[in-house]
Amino acid sequence: MAQRKIPEINAGSMADIAFLLLIFFLVTTTIQTDTGLNVLLPPYVEVPPEADKVNRRNVFDVKINGRDELLIRGEQVADVYSIKEKARAFIMNNGRDPNSSDSPKFAVISLMNDNATSVATYVAVYDQLKAAYNELWNESAQAKYGRNYEDLTKEERQDVRKEIPLVISEAEPTNFETAP
């Protein structure tokens, strides 16, 4: 047998490979992802339908006027952050207080704003309402499955949401829409 010489592997291209990888990662890395408050708008209808006959006790009325003042169920509220507790108490009333919701399934949040309301206030209010629901979903998920809502499967989430549906209607109180 002829003895073969093992050819030396050329390492000159290693640098190039390194550059290639570097460029690949430079390209694929996203430095900052945007975060936002997800909302599903109700479908557009030409003529706003007449107000549905939802029992008043099941409607959690939030009104924001042009001076960013809040009116919750006819009562002026100074602190945006108190909405969450109020909303939670309202949703999970389960018929105890005759002025609050019958059950989470019937609870509806009606959010009304003025054209002069600032975006900051509107987003803050929406955020607090969502926070209330997120907390309730989390508690329900913990009770049912022993896990956080975030860790549930799609079906389990739907199950949780069926018990406590998030219904925020904006300006047109009949277009109740379940948010994502």
Place this chain on the structure above:
Amino acid sequence: MSKFNKKGKKEAPGITTASLPDIVFMLLCFFMVVTKMRDSELLVKVTVPNATQLQKLEKKTLVSHIFIGPPTKKYQATMGTAPRIQLNDQFATVEKIPEFIANEKFKVKNQKKHSQMTAAMRIDKDVKMGIVTDVKTELRKVNFRKVSYLATDITK
């Protein structure tokens, strides 16, 4: 003598690496061309509001940005200081929204993905809701109902 003599002592020839840089440059060029450095120039000044219940916007190709805010200093002479809408790289009016959405939908070739498309509304916190409601109405008219109000997380 046979022409196909296999018995001669041969060394494996060294692989030439002269063309490697060319390959690397080719790839580099490819990525440079393909990548979109798409943080469109802002014509309006936007400071997003604060919130806590935020979700990340994933799948950037399915996100369409709508900017609303007062024009930056550079454009205040021509556009004034009242809040304006910016779509892509130019100022727009509310009436332009359906066209913009149609364009955005056209960019996403996969029809099934259209329902997952989101409008990211980057709105200055001092803007009044009037203009935002107009935009929302336009979006609803074209049945583009997934909206995200961009905000910064204050819990961090």
